[in-house]
Every structure is written in structure tokens, then in C-alpha cells.
Amino acid sequence: MTVLNETTAPTTAPPRLPDPHHAAASWLSVLRLPHCARLLGATLLGRLPLGVAPVALLLAVRDQGGSYTWGAALAAAFGLAVAAGQPMLGRLVDRIGQTIPILTGALLSAIALTVVPVAGTDRPITQLTAALVAGAAAPPLEASLRALWSQVVPSAAHLRAAYGLDSGSQELVYVAGPLLATAITALAGSTTALATTGLLGLAGAVTVASSTPSRAWRPTRTRTAGILGALRPAGLRTLLLALVAVGAALGALTVSALATAERYGIAWLSGALPAALSIGALIGCAVCTAIPWTESLGTQLVQAGAGFAISWLPLCLGPGPNASVVLAAVPGMFFGALLVSAYQAIDVLAHPGMVTESYGWLVSAFGVGTALGTASAGPWHGSLFVPAAAAATALALLHAVQSRLDRGMRS
Known part of the structure; x- marks a missing residue:
């Protein structure tokens, strides 16, 4: 197995099954591989809005004199839209590649997050629509990274270690997210918090999408699986x-x-x-x-x-x-x-x-x-x-x- 280099053009690879005779690989060995640290770090940065936005939306509504009920409704709408949007954007990635879905989604999501505080609580339909768009357009960074792991690691042991590093580090998004939302709101206000959230997500998405593995990744042409x-x-x-x-x-x-x-x-x-x-x-x-x-x-x-x-x-x-x-x-x-x-x-x-x-x-x-x-x-x-x-x-x-x-x- 060969680690991706600057000239390798990957497609989706067949699954690497665990080898019971293969020694374990460490997280550090994964991070030392080409592209891996950049992909993981940028994905975490790009996914920060998933941890920051729910709290920032609630704080934005409260700053404008709105109720906890409405703030919680916007946060819930954002979360449900993320759940609906990720598989659909993932399907788009599997058809046209990673670049356009990641960059377009990140840009739309960042703009929509900024619209929420600008619209104000006196325009609830606009706020709700913006929260839904922000969630549905959130770029499929998590799914895209997992599609890339098999292309940038050299063995099944490294792939398992990469999955462990991936799943463990994602917990940081949901630990740091609420703290970051609260800190930025306290220092600069809720409008700045939501705008910063969108910009952080966009920065992470651009870093992933501009990487060699992401740009070179190509879908595997296969027969359709039908409506499902x-x-x-x-x-x-x-x-x-x-x-x-x-x-x-x-x-x-x-x-x-x-x-x-x-x-x-x-x-x-x-x-x-x-x-x-x-x-x-x-x-x-x-x-x-x-x-x-x-x-x-x-x-x-x-x-x-x-x-x-x-x-x-x-x-x-x-x-x-x-x-x-x-x-x-x-x-x-x-x-x-x-x-x-x-x-x-x-x-x-x-x-x-x-x-x-x-x-x-x-x-x-x-x-x-x-x-x-x-x-x-x-x-x-x-x-x-x-x-x-x-x-x-x-x-x-x-x-x-x-x-x-x-x-x-x-x-």
C-alpha cells in the first residue's frame, strides 16, 4: 500500500479489513504521515460551527430580547438541518468530488449564520430560514475526511488508528464549541460570535478542499443504488x-x-x-x-x-x-x-x-x-x-x- 503523494490521483478504495496479525499503529505515526495532520486539523476547525452555533444562536436571541424558547428552537432547527443535509451533501460528493460541495456549503452556511443576528427576532421567519440553511449547508467535512483516510495511510493498522484519532478528536468540537461561543459573545457580542463561527468554518473548509488528497479524490463510477x-x-x-x-x-x-x-x-x-x-x-x-x-x-x-x-x-x-x-x-x-x-x-x-x-x-x-x-x-x-x-x-x-x-x- 502506498501513501498518497503529490502525483497520486485517488478514487474511493475498497475497504481494508482488520488484519489480526497486524501490529497496532499509534496516533503519532498517523499524524507524521503526509497530509494527515493538515486534514485532521482543518476538519476540526471546519466543524467548529457544529459545536459553536447552537449556543451562539441561543445567546444571539437572548441578546436581542428574545425568549429561551425561540433561541432553543433555532438551535434545534440548526441541528436537525445538519442531520438532514450531511447525507445529501455526501451523495453529491460521491457524484462530483469534494471541492464544490465543501466550499459552496461552507460559504452558504457562513452567510446564513451572519443573517440570523442581522434579521433580528422581529423577523422570525427569516431567522428560522437562515438557521435551517446554515445547518443544511454545513460542509460534509466529517464524511469527506473518512473517505480520504484510506487514501493517505499505508496500512489497515494505520487506518484503524486514524479512525480512532478522528473519533476521539471530534469530542473536542463539542467541548470547545460552547466555551468559544460564550467567550466571543462576552467579549464582542453575539453578532460577532456568529460571524466568527462562520469564518472559522469557512477557513477549515478551504484548507481541506485545497489539500492535494481532497482535490485529487475522484468518485468511483458505479451503477445506481436506486432511490435509497x-x-x-x-x-x-x-x-x-x-x-x-x-x-x-x-x-x-x-x-x-x-x-x-x-x-x-x-x-x-x-x-x-x-x-x-x-x-x-x-x-x-x-x-x-x-x-x-x-x-x-x-x-x-x-x-x-x-x-x-x-x-x-x-x-x-x-x-x-x-x-x-x-x-x-x-x-x-x-x-x-x-x-x-x-x-x-x-x-x-x-x-x-x-x-x-x-x-x-x-x-x-x-x-x-x-x-x-x-x-x-x-x-x-x-x-x-x-x-x-x-x-x-x-x-x-x-x-x-x-x-x-x-x-x-x-x-
């Missing part, structure tokens, strides 16, 4: 349903964390529990890519799913505030391992020539699941049994897809 597109393979649909359930567990935790904070009378718990899970995910990604693998891909996915499901149970027992923070990191660690295996599963199950759209659906699955989990946890007053039930559902679905993964079947 990338969703045609049954195994992929089952995997995506499992990831919706995983996302539901994460979304429910947001409400559960607030309920836990109110129950103990400790406000910081509402942020500490999700943060602990994110830190756990980063650790889990690092650990599962630092050691050699011996199990089949389907077994790895089910084992990670089982750990994710079981690790919610101690939290359901109400262990106390400090112990809850520590225990919240445990499902995060299994979530990190699950993500790495899920990325490899997409490579195996995706319809030929539709890998970017398939990764777009993965992003969408998590977004839809998070929204469903947040909504479903409310009537149960933030009970931690809700994320536990969602995780158990995910495990059942992962068992259903295991045999297809191990046979490398796409239909």
Missing part, C-alpha cells in the same frame, strides 16, 4: 439504526445530567457528566487503537456495544455526585471503541462508490438519535434508565448486523 442511495444495503441500515439508539443514549444523558444536578443540588453536575463521557470517549479511542486486535470486526462492534450498554447500569443506582462523574466516563470509553469499529463497518457495508454518503448517514443517525433521546428523557424526568434502555436497544441491533459484518456483505 447509500441506504440500499440492509446491513448498513441496521447499523445506522443501532447508531440512532447510541445517539439517543447520549442525548438522554443531557437531560439526565440536569436532573441529577437538581437532585443533588449541585449545579456543575449538569455539565460535568457529559464532559466526563466525552473524556471517556477520547480515552476509549486511544486505548482501542493502541493495542493489536484479534477479534473479527463484528465481534469488536458487539463487544464495544455490550460494554456501552452494561456500563450505564451502575449510574442507574444513584451512586452519588462524585462517583457519578467517574462512572459517566465508563460508557464514554466503550462509546469511543464502538465508534472506531463503526467507521470500519461503514467501509465494509457501504455500497460501492457511496462511502461519503454512507458516512453522512452516520452523522445523521447520531444527530437524529441525540434529538430523540433528549425528547424522550423529558417525560421520564431525566431518569438514567432511559440512556440505559437506548444502549440495550443498540446492542440488540448490533447483534443483528454482526454476521453481515463478518461476511463483508453489503446486502
